[in-house]
Amino acid sequence: MIHIKRLQEEGADIIALIGEIDASSSIELDLSIAKSVGEGFKKILVDCSALDYISSAGLGVFMSYIEEFKDRNIRMVLFGMSDKVANTFNILGLNELLQIGKDKVQAKQLINEV
Amino acid sequence: MRSKAISRLLFSVGVITWLALLFTDISTLLSSVNQLKPDIPVWLPGVILNLFIVSLFYYYRIKIGRDEVLNFVDLLWRVFATGLIATVISLGLRLVEYLLGDTSLTRNIVFRDLIYLINVGLMIGFLMMAFAAWKRLILYQKSKWLLRLWAFFEIGLLISLVYNSFKVPIVEWLYGTMLGIFVIVGLVLSGNMKWVAFLNFRQKWTSLLLLLLTVFYLLYILYTNSSYSEDISNASPYFTDYRYHIFILSLIVFVTVYSIFSFLVILFNLPTTSVFEQKLEEVVNFQRISQSIQTEQSEESVYNILLETSVSSVFADAAWLEINSNAHEHKLFTYKITEKESYDIINHLKAHNVKGVLDQGSEKTKNLSKHLASLKGSRFRSILAFPIYVKGQNIGTLALLKELPESFNKEMTKIVSTFSNQAGISIENFRLMEEALQNERYKEELKIAKMVQKSLLPTILEQDNDFEIAAFSESADEVGGDYYDTLRVDKHLISIIIADVSGKGTTAAFHMSQMKGIFHSLAQRDIEPKEFMVQANQALIYCLERGSFISATYFIINTQTKTIQYARAGHCPVLYYCAEKKSSQYFKDKGVALGMVRNKSYSSFIQSNVFQYKAGDIMVLYTDGITEAKDGKGDEFGYERLVEIINHSNGMSPLEIQNHLINKLYEFSGTTNINDDYTTMIVKFK
Numbered sequence: 001m002i003h004i005k006r007l008q009e010e011g012a013d014i015i016a017l018i019g020e021i022d023a024s025s026s027i028e029l030d031l032s033i034a035k036s037v038g039e040g041f042k043k044i045l046v047d048c049s050a051l052d053y054i055s056s057a058g059l060g061v062f063m064s065y066i067e068e069f070k071d072r073n074i075r076m077v078l079f080g081m082s083d084k085v086a087n088t089f090n091i092l093g094l095n096e097l098l099q100i101g102k103d104k105v106q107a108k109q110l111i112n113e114v
Numbered sequence: 115m116r117s118k119a120i121s122r123l124l125f126s127v128g129v130i131t132w133l134a135l136l137f138t139d140i141s142t143l144l145s146s147v148n149q150l151k152p153d154i155p156v157w158l159p160g161v162i163l164n165l166f167i168v169s170l171f172y173y174y175r176i177k178i179g180r181d182e183v184l185n186f187v188d189l190l191w192r193v194f195a196t197g198l199i200a201t202v203i204s205l206g207l208r209l210v211e212y213l214l215g216d217t218s219l220t221r222n223i224v225f226r227d228l229i230y231l232i233n234v235g236l237m238i239g240f241l242m243m244a245f246a247a248w249k250r251l252i253l254y255q256k257s258k259w260l261l262r263l264w265a266f267f268e269i270g271l272l273i274s275l276v277y278n279s280f281k282v283p284i285v286e287w288l289y290g291t292m293l294g295i296f297v298i299v300g301l302v303l304s305g306n307m308k309w310v311a312f313l314n315f316r317q318k319w320t321s322l323l324l325l326l327l328t329v330f331y332l333l334y335i336l337y338t339n340s341s342y343s344e345d346i347s348n349a350s351p352y353f354t355d356y357r358y359h360i361f362i363l364s365l366i367v368f369v370t371v372y373s374i375f376s377f378l379v380i381l382f383n384l385p386t387t388s389v390f391e392q393k394l395e396e397v398v399n400f401q402r403i404s405q406s407i408q409t410e411q412s413e414e415s416v417y418n419i420l421l422e423t424s425v426s427s428v429f430a431d432a433a434w435l436e437i438n439s440n441a442h443e444h445k446l447f448t449y450k451i452t453e454k455e456s457y458d459i460i461n462h463l464k465a466h467n468v469k470g471v472l473d474q475g476s477e478k479t480k481n482l483s484k485h486l487a488s489l490k491g492s493r494f495r496s497i498l499a500f501p502i503y504v505k506g507q508n509i510g511t512l513a514l515l516k517e518l519p520e521s522f523n524k525e526m527t528k529i530v531s532t533f534s535n536q537a538g539i540s541i542e543n544f545r546l547m548e549e550a551l552q553n554e555r556y557k558e559e560l561k562i563a564k565m566v567q568k569s570l571l572p573t574i575l576e577q578d579n580d581f582e583i584a585a586f587s588e589s590a591d592e593v594g595g596d597y598y599d600t601l602r603v604d605k606h607l608i609s610i611i612i613a614d615v616s617g618k619g620t621t622a623a624f625h626m627s628q629m630k631g632i633f634h635s636l637a638q639r640d641i642e643p644k645e646f647m648v649q650a651n652q653a654l655i656y657c658l659e660r661g662s663f664i665s666a667t668y669f670i671i672n673t674q675t676k677t678i679q680y681a682r683a684g685h686c687p688v689l690y691y692c693a694e695k696k697s698s699q700y701f702k703d704k705g706v707a708l709g710m711v712r713n714k715s716y717s718s719f720i721q722s723n724v725f726q727y728k729a730g731d732i733m734v735l736y737t738d739g740i741t742e743a744k745d746g747k748g749d750e751f752g753y754e755r756l757v758e759i760i761n762h763s764n765g766m767s768p769l770e771i772q773n774h775l776i777n778k779l780y781e782f783s784g785t786t787n788i789n790d791d792y793t794t795m796i797v798k799f800k
Contacts, residue, residue, distance in 0.1 A: 056616040057661075060617075064661040066711075067713075091684060097706060
């Protein structure tokens with residue numbers, strides 16, 4: 001089960017993920033990212049501090065946006081991951097493809113870099 | 115068969131007893147007329163008469179009471195036919211008498227008694243027939259109380275036979291009381307006319323005619339018999355006179371009263387018959403809607419039945435059923451109205467902003483006849499519309515039309531609303547059934563996919579003098595995407611792969627088979643692991659859909675140089691046990707899963723590594739199903755536990771290590787039914 005909250009700060013859309021993302025709840029994650037993109041946000045911050053688990057389907061969602069974001073000049077930074085969740089990203093090599101910050105402050109710095 | 119034989123026997127007994135009655139009665143009559151002492155006791159004819167009655171009573175009881183096929187009109191017909199035969203014979207005898215004229219024969223007491231006894235026999239037969247038939251009619255809808263009353267009536271009548279047989283010195287008050295009781299009970303029983311309601315209009319007319327004639331026959335026979343007995347009693351009192359017979363008298367009263375009552379009740383029921391018939395039809399229609407969800411029928415047939423039944427129940431002149439399969443698509447089923455006419459009305463109501471008739475938002479069904487009055491060119495003046503709900507969602511509207519204004523009443527509204535509700539339920543059931551079938555098909559598909567996936571895994575693994583391999587793979591309920599394989603490239607080179615396809619089900623099985631194809635074609639070419647991954651990625655870009663990827667690790671073991679080259683593409687890091695150091699470590703190096711980077715830059719995200727192996731070293735390959743397996747508390751099996759297990763199993767063969775590891779996994783999770791695919795491949799060097 002996943003609970004997704006969205007709020008806007010300094011022109012960036014912050015998507016907070018609370019709970020676990022498995023095959024079925026990954027659809028909700030996909031929807032909320034698509035919504036944020038649809039609303040025209042160029043900066044998307046994903047708050048993973050309350051994310052307990054993410055399955056390969058959930059990782060697939062992030063992965064599927066990489067190309068699109070590059071083309072449309074949208075920046076996405078993930079932050080606040082627990083070691084366990086970070087490990088899942090690292091094993092798949094997603095840490096190489098996604099921008100991941102330690103906390104919100106670092107994430108905001110990353111997203112505002114040119 | 116047995117009851118047929120018994121009824122024949124009873125009939126014969128009836129005939130014999132009647133003949134016996136004839137002889138004994140004539141003999142007593144003759145003796146008395148000639149002032150002689152009779153040869154036979156005076157009471158004998160009475161006893162024989164009662165035997166005759168009893169045999170006929172049981173004869174008709176078997177013949178009428180047990181026949182399940184007879185309906186109400188058949189019963190009346192049987193009674194009528196018996197009456198007709200009795201009357202015709204009786205009239206025939208009168209004709210004979212008339213033709214003979216006033217001769218000595220016709221004046222002879224024996225001849226007159228013969229005619230009288232024939233008439234009495236016919237009358238009793240007729241009465242018993244009617245009695246058996248009326249019994250069935252009265253007990254058509256029985257209650258405990260009614261059954262008891264009937265039993266009392268029947269048994270009481272039979273007991274009265276005993277009283278009559280033995281000519282107990284006639285006690286006037288007892289005789290009167292018994293007769294009175296039977297007449298009253300007969301009257302009470304005659305109040306049971308429930309069967310009349312079940313006759314349709316035609317049957318009622320037939321019944322009226324039959325009953326009228328039955329009553330006529332009864333009256334004729336009674337009149338004939340009473341005139342004969344009057345005649346004979348003038349000559350001698352010593353003959354079998356039915357006029358003092360309680361049983362016969364009670365029966366006459368009962369049969370006549372019930373016939374007349376039935377006649378009157380049917381007559382007064384005639385005008386309301388159509389209402390009953392309509393109600394019955396409603397019930398049948400209702401059943402049709404409920405049953406219209408047979409597998410071979412479609413939603414369309416439910417709609418058509420709904421339309422038909424609603425129209426026939428409220429005598430509508432026309433109707434349509436508008437079904438919205440989705441927001442933009444409407445389908446119209448019509449009855450005696452063209453689509454154009456229907457849309458004219460729909461648009462008219464829309465244009466005049468009439469809420470609650472056809473707009474889908476309305477939950478109430480309303481009779482909005484007045485709004486049609488303003489529509490020119492339409493023949494209809496009344497409209498009644500109902501929404502149809504499936505799972506609380508409005509799927510369509512049923513509209514019924516009449517040419518007369520204000521011609522739908524409350525009852526009709528209720529009936530059609532029940533119909534449309536039932537139709538909604540039927541459609542819901544139909545959809546549920548479809549869904550269940552779909553599910554079943556899906557399951558079947560999964561079964562096949564699972565079989566395919568199993569068959570993609572190798573049955574035999576490459577073995578070598580330098581190492582031993584054991585592998586184990588199990589998928590969860592659904593089809594998984596774990597894959598492992600080995601391939602000998604040449605004498606010294608062996609390729610090994612382990613991979614995990616993201617997602618589950620049939621697609622995962624397909625991707626797995628693609629991976630297998632890629633492995634078998636690329637591994638042959640003896641390319642280094644990094645190049646293998648780059649080419650595999652390039653090939654997979656065109657196969658994997660958005661969001662899907664494959665994690666894999668590819669090894670080349672060179673037994674000549676005793677080195678292992680490998681590249682890790684997002685797969686779980688290899689656990690390597692070094693026999694020399696007696697410790698294990700994970701090889702956590704850089705590598706992005708296949709399908710994640712969909713351009714040429716992938717080569718910068720993957721790297722090749724080389725290391726030397728020594729005898730006793732153990733290489734453990736696995737998928738995340740192992741490390742992510744959870745125990746009852748939700749804790750994961752984890753990497754540490756895996757290291758622990760491998761460190762303590764260095765003396766074992768790969769197969770032993772594998773079994774040990776799987777047992778530990780089951781022990782940890784508390785079940786052998788792990789909620790993910792899990793695969794291990796253990797290589798031990800010699």
